[in-house]
Amino acid sequence: MASFQQAVESCKACDGLIIDLRGNPGGIGGMAMGMAGFLVDKPDQRLGTMYLRDSTLKFVVNPRANVYSGPVAVLVDGCSASTSEIFAGGLKDLGRARVFGTRTAAVALPSAFERLPNGDGFQYAVANYISEGGQPLERLGVAPDVVVELTRAALLAGHDAVVDAAMSWIRSQKKP
Amino acid sequence: MNRRVSILLLAVAGTGVTLVYGADPLPSAESILDRYVQVTGGKPAYEKRKTEIAHGTVDFPALGIKGSMTRYAAQPDKYYYTVDIAAIGKMESGVNGTVAWENSAILGPRIKSGVERAEAIREGNMNATVNWRKLYPKVENAGIEVIDGEECYKVIMTPDEGQPVIGYYQKKSGLQVKLSTVASTQMGDIPVEMIASDYKNFGGILEPAKVTQKAGPQEFTMTLDRVEVNPVIPPERFALPDEVRALVDKAAAK
Numbered sequence: 001m002a003s004f005q006q007a008v009e010s011c012k013a014c015d016g017l018i019i020d021l022r023g024n025p026g027g028i029g030g031m032a033m034g035m036a037g038f039l040v041d042k043p044d045q046r047l048g049t050m051y052l053r054d055s056t057l058k059f060v061v062n063p064r065a066n067v068y069s070g071p072v073a074v075l076v077d078g079c080s081a082s083t084s085e086i087f088a089g090g091l092k093d094l095g096r097a098r099v100f101g102t103r104t105a106a107v108a109l110p111s112a113f114e115r116l117p118n119g120d121g122f123q124y125a126v127a128n129y130i131s132e133g134g135q136p137l138e139r140l141g142v143a144p145d146v147v148v149e150l151t152r153a154a155l156l157a158g159h160d161a162v163v164d165a166a167m168s169w170i171r172s173q174k175k176p
Numbered sequence: 177m178n179r180r181v182s183i184l185l186l187a188v189a190g191t192g193v194t195l196v197y198g199a200d201p202l203p204s205a206e207s208i209l210d211r212y213v214q215v216t217g218g219k220p221a222y223e224k225r226k227t228e229i230a231h232g233t234v235d236f237p238a239l240g241i242k243g244s245m246t247r248y249a250a251q252p253d254k255y256y257y258t259v260d261i262a263a264i265g266k267m268e269s270g271v272n273g274t275v276a277w278e279n280s281a282i283l284g285p286r287i288k289s290g291v292e293r294a295e296a297i298r299e300g301n302m303n304a305t306v307n308w309r310k311l312y313p314k315v316e317n318a319g320i321e322v323i324d325g326e327e328c329y330k331v332i333m334t335p336d337e338g339q340p341v342i343g344y345y346q347k348k349s350g351l352q353v354k355l356s357t358v359a360s361t362q363m364g365d366i367p368v369e370m371i372a373s374d375y376k377n378f379g380g381i382l383e384p385a386k387v388t389q390k391a392g393p394q395e396f397t398m399t400l401d402r403v404e405v406n407p408v409i410p411p412e413r414f415a416l417p418d419e420v421r422a423l424v425d426k427a428a429a430k
Contacts (some may be wrong), residue, residue, distance in 0.1 A: 054367050115237075
């Protein structure tokens with residue numbers, strides 16, 4: 001989180017911010033709220049809601065002291081999962097980010113881990129999660145605002161079409 | 177240890193409980209709570225403690241992450257609590273007598289209000305164990321339950337504001353082995369259960385060196401390694417961080 005904070009704070013004067021979550025399998029759900037706090041300046045916003053058997057938890061976003069207010073592009077692909085989806089989907093639903101790439105993995109249910117007697121790990125879903133737009137991320141994933149596929153030819157030519165699309169959008173947002 | 181319901185929700189019970197219908201008359205809740213004070217060191221030992229700094233670790237085994245924990249407390253009602261987890265960052269919370277606040281890598285800086293504030297203020301009471309009469313106007317012995325093969329009295333403690341806290345006190349030893357409540361947080365109300373074990377003498381007071389807390393889907397263990405008794409703690413330690421101070425000033429300006 002400290003690295004993310006440094007990156008955002010060092011980019012205050014940037015024309016835009018690109019957050020690349022391609023290939024990011026997720027991690028700790030709360031981190032999505034923490035990161036969003038550097039990008040959302042309105043209070044009382046949330047990324048979504050987690051529904052457990054005995055409680056309901058809102059993924060609230062508390063604006064930080066120095067929020068980045070420029071355009072934000074989030075890059076995703078089929079390997080962006082779980083917390084990555086919560087973050088990308090929530091910011092998209094809040095209208096705070098434009099999402100580029102391909103549909104995410106659609107595996108975003110909050111889960112717990114247990115160590116089995118034979119040493120194997122066992123991961124199982126413990127809750128449902130509905131993104132702020134009202135749709136579950138599980139099975140549906142996050143649909144990009146701008147679908148961009150990587151092509152072998154472009155990669156061989158040294159181009160990342162998803163980054164290019166995000167850069168192009170950010171440039172278009174620049175006020176004259 | 178004034179067991180604090182310190183929620184470390186990273187967002188994402190370990191004991192079997194059996195109801196026992198005892199034939200003996202139940203002792204009063206008041207006598208159970210007073211006995212707990214007695215068996216953990218007695219009122220004079222608690223009252224001698226004006227300040228403390230507790231050092232320990234936190235371990236989220238399911239997530240494979242660990243961190244350090246430090247808790248500063250001063251009579252009557254100040255505390256500052258910090259947990260540092262490399263993979264996440266620092267999570268601080270505190271009470272300076274009137275303002276209850278949090279400044280974490282996950283939730284950012286914020287001021288607690290309503291029931292959440294009331295709960296934090298109670299946690300900020302340094303000797304909550306002794307001061308239970310002040311903190312919980314209503315207490316009730318709800319019977320006996322067996323926890324890990326030991327009969328325990330189930331005591332329901334109801335504060336003026338917030339959800340009741342249920343403490344389980346071993347019939348044999350008088351020690352508290354479990355607490356459960358529903359904690360009020362900005363994310364929502366969360367059932368919390370804490371299992372206390374491995375009681376050790378820290379400067380004249382018996383405290384559980386190990387507390388396993390389950391909050392929602394998440395479980396973590398706090399291990400208390402060392403307690404500094406009556407250290408000098410500079411007042412700045414309990415001052416609001418700049419980010420939180422800015423929120424207080426902003427709210428005052430409205």
